[in-house]
Amino acid sequence: MKRTPLYENHIVLNAKMVDFAGWEMPIQYESITNEVMSVRKNIGIFDVSHMGEILIEGDDTAKFVDYLLTNSFGSMKIGQVMYTTMCNEKGGIIDDLLTYRLGENRAMLVVNAANTQKDFNWIVEKSATFNVKVSDLSMDYGLIAVQGPTSEEFLRRFAPDVINLSYYTFASYTIFGKYCIISRTGYTGEDGFEIYCKWNDTPFIWEELLTRGENFSVKPAGLGARDVCRLEASYMLYGNDMDENTTPLEAGLSWVVKFEKDFIGKENLLKQKEEGLKKRIRGLEILDKKIARHGMEIFKNGEKVGVITSGTFSPTLGKSIALAMLDSQLKISDEVEVDIRGTRVKARIVKLPFYRGSVKIS
Amino acid sequence: MKKYAKTHEWVKVDGKIATVGITNFAQDKLGDVVYVDLPQVGKEVKKGTAFMSIESVKAASDIYAPVSGKVVQVNTKLNDQPELVNKDPEGEGWLVKIEMVNQAELNDLLDEEAYKKLCEEEG
Numbered sequence: 001m002k003r004t005p006l007y008e009n010h011i012v013l014n015a016k017m018v019d020f021a022g023w024e025m026p027i028q029y030e031s032i033t034n035e036v037m038s039v040r041k042n043i044g045i046f047d048v049s050h051m052g053e054i055l056i057e058g059d060d061t062a063k064f065v066d067y068l069l070t071n072s073f074g075s076m077k078i079g080q081v082m083y084t085t086m087c088n089e090k091g092g093i094i095d096d097l098l099t100y101r102l103g104e105n106r107a108m109l110v111v112n113a114a115n116t117q118k119d120f121n122w123i124v125e126k127s128a129t130f131n132v133k134v135s136d137l138s139m140d141y142g143l144i145a146v147q148g149p150t151s152e153e154f155l156r157r158f159a160p161d162v163i164n165l166s167y168y169t170f171a172s173y174t175i176f177g178k179y180c181i182i183s184r185t186g187y188t189g190e191d192g193f194e195i196y197c198k199w200n201d202t203p204f205i206w207e208e209l210l211t212r213g214e215n216f217s218v219k220p221a222g223l224g225a226r227d228v229c230r231l232e233a234s235y236m237l238y239g240n241d242m243d244e245n246t247t248p249l250e251a252g253l254s255w256v257v258k259f260e261k262d263f264i265g266k267e268n269l270l271k272q273k274e275e276g277l278k279k280r281i282r283g284l285e286i287l288d289k290k291i292a293r294h295g296m297e298i299f300k301n302g303e304k305v306g307v308i309t310s311g312t313f314s315p316t317l318g319k320s321i322a323l324a325m326l327d328s329q330l331k332i333s334d335e336v337e338v339d340i341r342g343t344r345v346k347a348r349i350v351k352l353p354f355y356r357g358s359v360k361i362s
Numbered sequence: 363m364k365k366y367a368k369t370h371e372w373v374k375v376d377g378k379i380a381t382v383g384i385t386n387f388a389q390d391k392l393g394d395v396v397y398v399d400l401p402q403v404g405k406e407v408k409k410g411t412a413f414m415s416i417e418s419v420k421a422a423s424d425i426y427a428p429v430s431g432k433v434v435q436v437n438t439k440l441n442d443q444p445e446l447v448n449k450d451p452e453g454e455g456w457l458v459k460i461e462m463v464n465q466a467e468l469n470d471l472l473d474e475e476a477y478k479k480l481c482e483e484e485g
Contacts (some may be wrong), residue, residue: 016393031448032419033394224393224420289397291417313396313419320397341415341422 004049005142005202013220021114023050026222033315035225036232039188040316040357043148044221045209048194049202052116053141054109054123058132061105068126069099070248070263071256076101081168081183084256085248086119087265091272092244093251095119096236098185100170108137112238126264142202146209147192147221147229149358154216155182155193158208162193167360176208188226189233189357231321232314234283234353240294241281241309241323247272250325252281252352277328281309283354284338286320287346289313292338298324299337299344305330308338314354321354322347365471367428368480372452373471375462380429383456384416384447387481392418395447398440400458405433407460409467414457416447425457429467435459 001024010017015026026047028035038044056065065073071084082099095115100108111119120136127134146155155162158175162182165171170183178201186192197205210218227237236242242251247265249257249272257269286292292311297304311322322338330336332351337344365373370388374381389395397417407413412424413433436458440446446455462468472480 027420028393031394033396228419289417290399291397291422293422313417315394315396315419 002050004047005199006047006049006206009203009206010047010220015220015222018223020223021050021112023113025050026220028222028224029220032222032224032228035219035221036228036315038217038219039147039190039221039225039229041149042217042219043146043151043154043213044188044219044225045206045213046145046147046221046226047143047206048145049142049199050113051143052111052113052119052136052138053196054111054116054120055106055135055137056109056123056127056132057103057106058130059105060130060132061107064127064130064132065099065107066261067130067263068123070258070265070269071099072258072261073099073101073107074261078103079169079171081170081185083168085251085253086122087248087263087269088244089265089268090244091247091249091265091268093238093242093246093248094122094244096238096242096253100181100183110143114239140199141196142199142205144195144197144202144206144209145186145188145192146195146218147186147188147190149190150216151190151192154213154218157212165193176205178205180205184360187233187235188229189235189353189355189359190229191358191360228312228314231310231312231323232316232353232355233357234323234355236281236323237310241325246325249273250277250280279306279325280328281323282326282330282332283350283352284308284311284322284324284336284347285350285354286311286322286338287348289320290340290343290345291320292322292324292340292345292347297339298326298347299339300330300334305336316355365428365468365473366477366480367426367471369426369428371425371428373428373468375468378462378465379434380431380460380462381456382428382458382460384425384451385477385481386451387484389448389451389455392416392420392423392447394419395444398444398447398457400436400438400440401433403433403436407431407433409470416444427460428471429460429462430464431460431462433458434461
């Protein structure tokens with residue numbers, strides 16, 4: 001199993017380690033609930049070094065990345081970050097990812113750990129007729145996410161300029177004497193930053209953040225808290241809420257599909273848009289304390305109308321919530337029933353997001 | 363007398379009544395408990411079969427009856443404070459009381475030392 005540069009740090013912190021996409025990762029340190037509350041009220045720091053970083057450079061970068069991704073790379077300025085999907089010819093999602101415009105002809109794609117090799121192979125294959133070079137830098141960089149409403153105030157102590165970073169932008173910094181790239185991004189619904197640093201510098205930066213963060217109640221948070229936070233904020237999780245059989249339109253991600261340019265999968269997505277969706281992701285509030293989990297079936301009037309894609313108990317909202325792929329005929333505030341281990345439990349379709357945190361969308 | 367099932371339930375016996383809960387080892391594995399699906403009082407349970415479940419943030423876990431009998435009391439405190447299972451699993455976080463029909467079944471359960479060994483093996 002692969003280990004991030006912070007493996008030893010997690011062991012010292014007595015983290016419970018699990019296999020996540022072939023990586024030995026901390027699922028929790030003390031308590032998932034407390035870690036979620038730490039992110040919501042103060043600051044939680046996450047090891048996300050397992051994410052993949054793929055560099056694309058060369059004269060055709062803009063042309064190629066625009067062809068590769070559904071969102072528009074060409075309209076990005078240097079220093080901007082963009083959330084996007086990467087689709088196959090059928091319009092199915094190969095991955096959801098962040099794109100960093102490093103330069104006029106340089107792009108960094110930050111992809112899901114489980115998909116890094118698949119994405120890299122796909123990108124290399126599709127790049128054949130373009131003048132670009134594709135490199136996998138995943139094992140060169142560690143990544144620490146600093147998430148929470150007071151994260152700007154905290155990071156400004158070591159990197160005063162982070163105040164100039166608006167949501168979804170990045171710049172290079174030297175913190176604690178180490179070079180890194182900091183972006184105002186994250187996947188928790190709170191204001192926050194992600195710090196890309198050299199693999200071997202990662203433990204030092206992690207330790208400094210924890211030590212100097214005492215007054216800010218900086219706590220390490222694991223994958224368990226990350227999953228709860230992203231679901232409360234209604235962010236999709238690849239492999240749960242979407243996969244190659246889901247299109248971005250069905251996943252509620254039509255905002256990252258730019259039909260005015262050419263890209264892989266456009267034809268089928270356009271067709272789907274014109275014909276209308278048969279199914280789409282919706283939010284559910286479970287009207288019981290039971291928790292709906294991935295794969296559970298959903299019924300209305302005795303007929304199957306969908307399936308749960310993600311579900312959890314939300315400590316922030318004090319109720320059980322879920323994302324579900326549902327028949328598109330169903331509407332907000334409709335009631336359905338979820339089959340939770342043989343018991344039909346009532347649930348209501350609700351507007352997303354479930355929770356809106358301190359993210360500063362400018 | 364306290365005994366343990368291999369499925370990580372503990373049993374404390376007082377006459378015919380067995381108080382049942384999950385062990386400290388089990389609550390630690392489960393993580394934050396957010397909902398305890400208690401059975402109805404009067405429910406007949408059979409040793410070794412799942413008769414209730416506990417939901418943690420991570421997953422739902424079935425609880426197996428360590429002895430056969432009838433549920434005569436449930437810990438209703440857990441409806442509002444499921445976290446008692448984490449805080450005091452072998453005390454205030456008890457789950458149910460079962461009136462046993464066959465006390466000989468207790469002989470199949472582990473004593474403290476054997477259970478401790480099992481936990482060490484399971485890590």
